[in-house]
Amino acid sequence: MLTIRLIGHEHFYPLCDVARLFTGVIPRVDGDTIRVDVPSEAVIESRLSEGKALTSVVEGFPELVGELRAVRKQEDLPSSRECKRQLYVLLSRAYGKEFPWGALTGIRPTQVAREVDRAEDLMRIYGVREDKAKLAFATMRGEDDVLADSDPESLHVYIGIPFCPTRCAYCSFVAQEAPRKTKLLPSYAEAVLRELDLVLPKIRKPIETLYIGGGTPTVLDDELFTEFIRGVFSHPEFSSLREVTVEAGRPDTITEKKLAALREAGVTRICINPQTLSDATLLRVGRKHTAEDFLRKFELARSMGFSVINTDLIAGLPGESAEEFCDSLSQLIGLGPENITVHSLSKKRRADLSREEVLREQEEELGKMEQMLSFSSRVLSEAGYAPYYLYKQKDTLGGHENVGYQKDGTSCIYNVAMMSDQRSVLSFGAGGMSKRVFLQEESHQVRIERCPCIKDAIQYIENVEKMAEKKVLFFQTEGK
Numbered sequence: 001m002l003t004i005r006l007i008g009h010e011h012f013y014p015l016c017d018v019a020r021l022f023t024g025v026i027p028r029v030d031g032d033t034i035r036v037d038v039p040s041e042a043v044i045e046s047r048l049s050e051g052k053a054l055t056s057v058v059e060g061f062p063e064l065v066g067e068l069r070a071v072r073k074q075e076d077l078p079s080s081r082e083c084k085r086q087l088y089v090l091l092s093r094a095y096g097k098e099f100p101w102g103a104l105t106g107i108r109p110t111q112v113a114r115e116v117d118r119a120e121d122l123m124r125i126y127g128v129r130e131d132k133a134k135l136a137f138a139t140m141r142g143e144d145d146v147l148a149d150s151d152p153e154s155l156h157v158y159i160g161i162p163f164c165p166t167r168c169a170y171c172s173f174v175a176q177e178a179p180r181k182t183k184l185l186p187s188y189a190e191a192v193l194r195e196l197d198l199v200l201p202k203i204r205k206p207i208e209t210l211y212i213g214g215g216t217p218t219v220l221d222d223e224l225f226t227e228f229i230r231g232v233f234s235h236p237e238f239s240s241l242r243e244v245t246v247e248a249g250r251p252d253t254i255t256e257k258k259l260a261a262l263r264e265a266g267v268t269r270i271c272i273n274p275q276t277l278s279d280a281t282l283l284r285v286g287r288k289h290t291a292e293d294f295l296r297k298f299e300l301a302r303s304m305g306f307s308v309i310n311t312d313l314i315a316g317l318p319g320e321s322a323e324e325f326c327d328s329l330s331q332l333i334g335l336g337p338e339n340i341t342v343h344s345l346s347k348k349r350r351a352d353l354s355r356e357e358v359l360r361e362q363e364e365e366l367g368k369m370e371q372m373l374s375f376s377s378r379v380l381s382e383a384g385y386a387p388y389y390l391y392k393q394k395d396t397l398g399g400h401e402n403v404g405y406q407k408d409g410t411s412c413i414y415n416v417a418m419m420s421d422q423r424s425v426l427s428f429g430a431g432g433m434s435k436r437v438f439l440q441e442e443s444h445q446v447r448i449e450r451c452p453c454i455k456d457a458i459q460y461i462e463n464v465e466k467m468a469e470k471k472v473l474f475f476q477t478e479g480k
Helices: 013-023 079-095 109-113 118-127 130-148 185-201 222-232 256-264 278-283 291-303 323-337 355-382 412-419 456-462 464-476
Strands: 002-007 028-030 035-036 042-049 052-061 067-069 155-161 205-214 243-249 271-274 308-315 340-345 385-390 403-404 426-427 433-440 445-450
Touching: 002 013, 002 340, 002 426, 013 035, 013 067, 042 079, 042 243, 052 079, 067 412, 079 109, 079 118, 079 412, 109 118, 118 130, 130 355, 130 385, 130 403, 130 412, 155 185, 155 412, 185 426, 185 456, 185 464, 205 412, 243 412, 256 291, 291 308, 291 385, 308 355, 308 456, 323 340, 323 355, 340 355, 385 412, 445 464
Parallel strands: 002 042, 155 205, 155 426, 205 243, 243 271, 271 308, 308 340
Antiparallel strands: 002 035, 028 035, 042 052, 052 067, 340 403, 385 403, 426 433, 433 445
């Protein structure tokens, strides 16, 4: 058991993130103590007194017993981040392991990049690896270019269709398999349109972008999809949008009629996501389409006038070699999509593995992941793509990231608005998270308030009026 005692503070979440990064086990909080179920016995104290943090080993890790003092020099980090940073340094020494993003375990590294002057500062203060520090700064510049051209007072709307034709083996999102819920789809589409009817006329802020995502929105059949898209765009609030994006997602759900419905509505930006162009891998992860299916649907979309197409790849899919991943990316670049998003697979590790087994499992896969992501960064840059948004997820092998790349100024405004936490988002549909962002001009900081929606699709359908009322109140009430 790894035990971390918190003295003088309650920064449980950041310290849990660090412990989880090194052990692969989800910690549990017990009073003022974090407990991690690993075979080795060790006790660590994280102490905060008069604004000064000190992390030390009390028991176990014999080579590290004593105080671990973190020298701040001129930095004045928030106490939560300083406690996390010190625990990261201690565990890094104890486990003989470093991670590419160092002590930056949060979702949005670019937010921290904005607080320092140079990439070298991320390396020195947080232990971020050089290539990742440079990636954070390059992406931050891409985000800032998009934000500079976006109205801070505008809204960005998300409509979620949390259904897929099948569930991919690696998926951790709230999504349901449509074949099991076929009868539910018309009622769900009707409920979303009802929510739009109830909310949009009462929202006073201008709407800048619309993103229809999932799940897989194109899982709806041709007739229902066409009816749904027409219903969405019947709202005058969507008459002067700067950007509309629709996730066509799975190639096996795309038809000419659905693409025609989108073009009729004026949509020119869509996502078609193969995740890999290896048929063996596609079969292994439960995607019921082939690489050839993707290529045909991509060409069909292009021929019908979709001028901005995003394609996703996932690095680290089960059983896939670095060579297969690199070949998939090379093929995608050859097709010339305007946006390419490279995801790092999130690994769900077993709690019954020993620390040695966890580390050995990581080492076996980490080399491949490094090859894949290094290749991505290099060849995408050579092909004229630049990173414009970046986020991280828990349990990603090696603590790696997901990066959206664009070329020729085709950044997705919605992605930046949502991922940067710099713009307000109004979400419709089950599982959506609306948020209001309050920019603090004097301090250049932001304050965020959130409004979640019911995750279960059936409960959402039954309570759509309540959800609509909740969101109207949320956006009409002055921020606290």
